[in-house]
Amino acid sequence: xxxxxxxxxxxxxxxxxxxxxxxxxxxxxxxxxxxxxxxxxxxxxxxxxxxxxxxxxxxxxxxxxxxxxxxxxxxxxxxxxxxxxxxxxxxxxxxxxxxxxxxxxxxxxxxxxxxxxxxxxxxxxxxxxxxxxxxxxxxxxxxxxxxxxxxxxxxxxxxxxxxxxxxxxxxxxxxxxxxxxxxxxxxxxxxxxxxxxxxxxxxxxxxxxxxxxxxxxxxxxxxxxxxxxxxxxxxxxxxxxxxxxxxxxxxxxxxxxxxxxxxxxxxxxxxxxxxxx
Amino acid sequence: xxxxxxxxxxxxxxxxxxxxxxxxxxxxxxxxxxxxxxxxxxxxxxxxxxxxxxxxxxxxxxxxxxxxxxxxxxxxxxxxxxxxxxxxxxxxxxxxxxxxxxxxxxxxxxxxxxxxxxxxxxxxxxxxxxxxxxxxxxxxxxxxxxxxxxxxxxxxxxxxxxxxxxxxxxxxxxxxxxxxxxxxxxxxxxxxxxxxxxxxxxxxxxxxxxxxxxxxxxxxxxxxxxxxxxxxxxxxxxxxxxxxxxxxxxxxxxxxxxxxxxxxxxxxxxxxxxxxxxxxxxxxxxxxxxxxxxxxxxxxxxxxxxxxxxxxxxxxxxxxxxxxxxxxxxxxxxxxxxxxxxxxxxxxxxxxxxxxxxxxxxxxx
Numbered sequence: 001x002x003x004x005x006x007x008x009x010x011x012x013x014x015x016x017x018x019x020x021x022x023x024x025x026x027x028x029x030x031x032x033x034x035x036x037x038x039x040x041x042x043x044x045x046x047x048x049x050x051x052x053x054x055x056x057x058x059x060x061x062x063x064x065x066x067x068x069x070x071x072x073x074x075x076x077x078x079x080x081x082x083x084x085x086x087x088x089x090x091x092x093x094x095x096x097x098x099x100x101x102x103x104x105x106x107x108x109x110x111x112x113x114x115x116x117x118x119x120x121x122x123x124x125x126x127x128x129x130x131x132x133x134x135x136x137x138x139x140x141x142x143x144x145x146x147x148x149x150x151x152x153x154x155x156x157x158x159x160x161x162x163x164x165x166x167x168x169x170x171x172x173x174x175x176x177x178x179x180x181x182x183x184x185x186x187x188x189x190x191x192x193x194x195x196x197x198x199x200x201x202x203x204x205x206x207x208x209x210x211x212x213x214x215x216x217x218x219x220x221x222x223x224x225x226x227x228x229x230x231x232x233x234x235x236x237x238x239x240x241x242x243x244x245x246x247x248x249x250x251x252x253x254x255x256x257x258x259x260x261x262x263x264x265x266x267x268x269x270x271x272x273x274x275x276x277x
Numbered sequence: 278x279x280x281x282x283x284x285x286x287x288x289x290x291x292x293x294x295x296x297x298x299x300x301x302x303x304x305x306x307x308x309x310x311x312x313x314x315x316x317x318x319x320x321x322x323x324x325x326x327x328x329x330x331x332x333x334x335x336x337x338x339x340x341x342x343x344x345x346x347x348x349x350x351x352x353x354x355x356x357x358x359x360x361x362x363x364x365x366x367x368x369x370x371x372x373x374x375x376x377x378x379x380x381x382x383x384x385x386x387x388x389x390x391x392x393x394x395x396x397x398x399x400x401x402x403x404x405x406x407x408x409x410x411x412x413x414x415x416x417x418x419x420x421x422x423x424x425x426x427x428x429x430x431x432x433x434x435x436x437x438x439x440x441x442x443x444x445x446x447x448x449x450x451x452x453x454x455x456x457x458x459x460x461x462x463x464x465x466x467x468x469x470x471x472x473x474x475x476x477x478x479x480x481x482x483x484x485x486x487x488x489x490x491x492x493x494x495x496x497x498x499x500x501x502x503x504x505x506x507x508x509x510x511x512x513x514x515x516x517x518x519x520x521x522x523x524x525x526x527x528x529x530x531x532x533x534x535x536x537x538x539x540x541x542x543x544x545x546x547x548x549x550x551x552x553x554x555x556x557x558x559x560x561x562x563x564x565x566x567x568x569x570x571x572x573x574x575x576x577x578x579x580x581x582x583x584x585x586x587x588x589x590x591x592x593x594x595x596x597x598x599x600x601x602x603x604x605x606x607x608x609x610x611x612x613x614x615x616x617x618x619x620x621x622x623x624x625x626x627x628x629x630x631x632x633x634x635x636x637x638x639x640x641x642x
Contacts, residue, residue, distance in 0.1 A: 155586050155587070187583040188587075189568070190583075197578070216570050218570065219578050219579070219580055242573065253498065256498040256502040258501070258502075258527035258528050258530065258531055260526050260640050262533075263530070264551075267509070273556060273639075
């Protein structure tokens with residue numbers, strides 16, 4: 001049985017209201033999307049902006065209520081879960097957002113931010129929480145000297161590590177990563193991606209990895225779900241998608257990945273420095 | 278370095294030779310023409326919370342020839358945007374001050390000139406497009422009116438002429454049904470379309486230099502590709518020089534002949550794109566190239582990384598600013614001597630003391 005099973009979910013948002021304020025003009029953000037995610041697996045959801053990939057990530061956590069369809073997490077019907085059950089479920093499914101500057105409270109120290117999930121969901125003592133948040137910061141490569149600092153003192157890459165530590169605090173089985181490295185610099189992006197992979201291997205985490213950049217997907221994902229206009233257009237293993245994309249849309253996404261090879265005066269790609277050296 | 282095995286093989290045999298013959302000649306031939314843009318020793322400071330000023334760009338120099346395309350590459354905090362704003366004379370407007378250096382455009386020294394004279398250069402001389410085109414457009418005016426406003430102001434066209442010009446420009450940036458779309462407001466345009474409008478607006482004044490600050494960063498990859506194609510077309514049609522600011526070397530490869538890499542407020546390497554990509558002369562450039570994800574080419578599904586982070590302005594190390602992150606740094610040498618930007622064996626410029634001792638990896642082909 002899969003860890004997460006999403007079946008035929010649909011979500012539409014209203015775009016207009018009539019003169020009585022009734023909602024008219026619906027836009028389908030997600031149309032009949034189904035997929036599964038196994039424990040310890042990374043499924044990337046890719047597509048252009050507006051394809052509905054972020055909505056899918058949020059629906060999986062029931063942060064957005066779908067109009068129809070079913071979500072099962074570890075055998076539990078997520079859509080039917082009541083508040084109490086949902087709280088228990090959400091300890092095991094966490095989320096990391098694109099912009100760590102806006103997802104962390106600027107007035108809360110890093111240590112408190114990482115310990116907050118423990119405060120909310122467990123009855124651990126203050127010293128125990130502090131010990132644990134120090135260990136978590138160590139785990140994501142930051143070290144306990146950051147405990148008393150504030151988000152404004154950290155760089156984007158460091159903050160994203162804090163966000164990861166916070167997501168790990170409750171030992172989740174799954175993390176929804178919504179464009180976790182899109183806002184980071186190239187050299188830092190590689191560090192954070194490698195950290196995510198390492199954590200996945202060590203802790204057996206499952207990732208639902210929402211990403212617009214296919215070049216990154218190959219490094220992190222096991223399987224790929226390609227979305228366009230709210231629908232899944234192609235699904236396959238990373239190897240299948242990259243080696244033999246079936247849909248024209250996927251091919252177009254792949255061929256648009258910029259290749260770091262310069263062009264000559266005629267616009268042709270140069271692939272080696274030739275006899276010049 | 279081997280020839281490519283499967284990618285773009287057809288071009289690989291002949292292309293480097295032509296690149297070698299044509300590109301550098303245009304850039305640095307025997308009779309070197311006057312550069313269109315000459316930036317010399319520019320340093321920019323910004324006030325801190327106290328009363329101090331902190332240097333964010335230090336002694337940056339580069340030249341741009343007419344019609345050339347050059348990239349300023351760097352990560353956040355490297356000073357690339359601050360440099361481009363200094364070129365546009367917008368340092369004071371953004372709260373900073375030029376503590377040294379000069380900007381010469383088309384033979385005219387602009388540094389220290391009053392705002393009024395700068396305004397004459399912007400528009401017909403140089404134009405700039407930004408990362409978030411939607412924020413650069415006024416939501417209360419139609420895109421046609423906004424383009425018309427700029428050409429009436431800078432070129433002195435009549436209302437009627439300006440209208441015709443704005444439609445013509447929208448056609449040039451390949452916006453379908455240009456005459457109709459000119460009457461629409463910015464919110465009716467997608468991100469990529471907004472960037473086209475910005476390019477139309479800037480190019481309407483027929484500038485000689487186009488500064489593009491991360492023009493495709495906020496766009497989808499497929500849209501990014503079309504905007505890069507458009508910029509190439511525009512350059513070919515008009516001969517405008519391009520100063521392309523980006524953090525992404527893969528995008529830079531698409532469009533620039535020459536690259537200057539910035540780190541911690543200074544240029545650390547400057548070379549023709551071919552050299553920079555295939556035989557970088559600074560460990561930071563080499564590290565950046567290695568951290569670009571490449572489908573099919575990552576080893577063991579791990580990306581090579583540069584450890585640590587970029588030092589913020591005011592916290593730059595005394596010696597080589599990259600030394601604390603550099604795998605080749607030698608203690609007693611790299612951490613004590615601040616390296617000058619020197620000519621290295623490839624003919625380019627590098628700010629690495631060990632440039633000629635190291636054989637650094639270029640881009641994987």
